[in-house]
Amino acid sequence: MRFLHTSDWHLGHKLYGRSRHREHLDFLNWLSTTIEKRNIEALLIAGDIFDTQTPSNKTLTLYYRFLSLIAGSSCRHVIIVGGNHDSPALLNAPREILGFLNIHIIGRVPDSIDDEIITLRDRDNQPRLMVLAAPYLRDRDIRSTLAGETLEEKDQKLLNGIVDHYSSLYEHARSQQAELDSPVPIVAMGHLFCQGGQTVEGDGLRDLYIGSLAHVDSTAFNDDIAYLALGHLHQMQRVGKKDNRRYSGSPLLMNFQEAQSRKFVLEVECTQNTCVTEIEIPVFQRLEKISGSMEEILTAISLLRAENQSIFLEIHYLGKALADDLQDRVYSAVKGSKLEVLRINNRQIFDHILQQTTEIKTLEELSPEQVFQQCLDLHEIPPIQQKEMHTAFAITMAALQEENDADEE
Ligand SMILES: [Mn+2]
Numbered sequence: 001m002r003f004l005h006t007s008d009w010h011l012g013h014k015l016y017g018r019s020r021h022r023e024h025l026d027f028l029n030w031l032s033t034t035i036e037k038r039n040i041e042a043l044l045i046a047g048d049i050f051d052t053q054t055p056s057n058k059t060l061t062l063y064y065r066f067l068s069l070i071a072g073s074s075c076r077h078v079i080i081v082g083g084n085h086d087s088p089a090l091l092n093a094p095r096e097i098l099g100f101l102n103i104h105i106i107g108r109v110p111d112s113i114d115d116e117i118i119t120l121r122d123r124d125n126q127p128r129l130m131v132l133a134a135p136y137l138r139d140r141d142i143r144s145t146l147a148g149e150t151l152e153e154k155d156q157k158l159l160n161g162i163v164d165h166y167s168s169l170y171e172h173a174r175s176q177q178a179e180l181d182s183p184v185p186i187v188a189m190g191h192l193f194c195q196g197g198q199t200v201e202g203d204g205l206r207d208l209y210i211g212s213l214a215h216v217d218s219t220a221f222n223d224d225i226a227y228l229a230l231g232h233l234h235q236m237q238r239v240g241k242k243d244n245r246r247y248s249g250s251p252l253l254m255n256f257q258e259a260q261s262r263k264f265v266l267e268v269e270c271t272q273n274t275c276v277t278e279i280e281i282p283v284f285q286r287l288e289k290i291s292g293s294m295e296e297i298l299t300a301i302s303l304l305r306a307e308n309q310s311i312f313l314e315i316h317y318l319g320k321a322l323a324d325d326l327q328d329r330v331y332s333a334v335k336g337s338k339l340e341v342l343r344i345n346n347r348q349i350f351d352h353i354l355q356q357t358t359e360i361k362t363l364e365e366l367s368p369e370q371v372f373q374q375c376l377d378l379h380e381i382p383p384i385q386q387k388e389m390h391t392a393f394a395i396t397m398a399a400l401q402e403e404n405d406a407d408e409e
Contacts, residue, residue: 001120001128003077004035004279005266007046007191007231008250010085012059014051015287015312016342020252021058026284027251028066031265034279035075038267042120042129043075046231046248047083047136047191053090071101077120082107082135083191083231084401106133109141109165117173119184127184129270130177132169132225136191136232137162138402151391162192163220170222185226185270192216192232194239197247218245226270236264236278244274251281256314256343259287291316294323301333310338316345323348368397 009027013020035043050059070078080103082088091107098105104118120129142161149157166188177183195215218240221228228245235258236249248266253259267277288311290300297315304311313334317326326346334341366374372393376386 001041001122002039002267002269003042003044003129004040005044005046005229005246005248005268006251007248008048008083008234009045010048010051010250010252010254011063012051012055013252013254015255018312018342020285021062023252023284024062027281028062030282032066032069032073034265035070036073039074040267041075042077042079043070044131044189044229045078045080046189046229047081048085048231049080049083049091050086052085053087067098067101067103071103076102078103079118079131079133079189080105081133081189081191084136088135104133106135108135109137113168113172116169117176119176127180130173130184130186132173132186132188134165134169134188134190137165139398140402151388151395154395155391159216162216166220167222170225186224187227187229187270188221188225189229192230194218194230196240197233198235198237199233221245226274227268234258235261243276246276253283253287256287256289259289286311287314289314289316291318293319294326294329298329298333301330301339305334305337305339308338311340313339313341314343315341317348319348369393
């Protein structure tokens with residue numbers, strides 16, 4: 001059975017407040033055409049369908065419109081698991097009605113582990129593939145905290161919980177296999193951080209994993225798993241150099257650091273061996289980061305302008321001279337073109353002000369982790385204690401996120 005692996009759509013994502021609706025629409029149209037053209041029979045989406053817990057109605061319409069398109073195509077099955085950005089309750093709400101269209105939703109760990117195992121059948125109702133559809137595993141899904149545990153113990157428990165979850169999923173799948181006439185390949189899904197995974201600066205994932213928080217060792221997955229379809233990291237990559245263990249990466253460029261990255265969906269065929277084909281996704285919106293002196297910035301803008309393409313720009317002024325007219329000059333340089341400036345970073349003027357007012361930055365400029373770091377510095381916390389404080393902070397942030405989920409139920 002030929003299927004596509006994708007993840008981290010982040011529908012509703014905004015880039016410095018700029019909507020990406022049109023890019024998502026273009027991607028989903030491209031995806032449904034690709035599915036038809038390549039005669040894909042199943043689609044696996046490994047979490048982070050939405051960017052936020054409360055997507056707008058416009059974003060939801062986009063999602064359901066795509067699902068209805070797919071339900072009428074060659075693609076007979078869709079499996080969607082929740083990511084850390086998704087609200088499990090929101091994903092799960094329509095799961096029964098979507099079930100009639102062979103769209104399987106696992107927003108959170110279900111009460112019965114067998115509900116996380118989905119057997120895909122072909123037109124003749126023959127079983128062809130067994131999918132272990134594990135969502136993002138939250139702390140409360142897999143372990144019970146005891147009072148007085150150290151942070152290391154908590155972290156280790158969470159990791160053990162994830163490993164146990166996958167091994168018991170695998171055991172259950174094996175016993176379900178025994179009931180079939182002949183065994184079918186087993187595919188596992190997940191939304192997690194595998195040890196050694198690559199992230200890009202500014203993608204919001206680095207900060208999250210500053211401590212040792214839940215880095216899953218790839219030996220957690222049984223060697224007999226024909227393919228591992230992961231989400232969470234936004235760059236397409238292999239896990240532990242294995243061709244059949246992959247992150248598909250996000251379909252859209254998630255920030256300006258990724259401006260030159262290539263994006264993929266993965267076509268997978270599990271027969272004797274697993275065969276993976278990387279299908280490159282067209283760039284639906286070019287991003288360009290320009291840094292340099294005033295002259296370099298203006299030259300780069302005029303070169304890009306000549307290309308007559310829609311390009312989002314992020315501009316970093318690195319010149320030595322104070323350039324308080326930077327904004328005016330940049331805006332007049334792009335006026336009447338297809339270039340759109342999403343951000344101008346004028347460090348010089350910023351540093352100049354900061355010298356007079358110490359370390360005040362706007363909250364928009366800082367991540368919660370950076371604010372926390374400033375707080376540690378301000379209180380002169382010794383480095384040896386900082387590591388533990390960072391782990392505690394990461395756990396607290398994760399717990400806050402979970403509370404938001406729980407409130408919705
Ligand atoms: Mn993501």
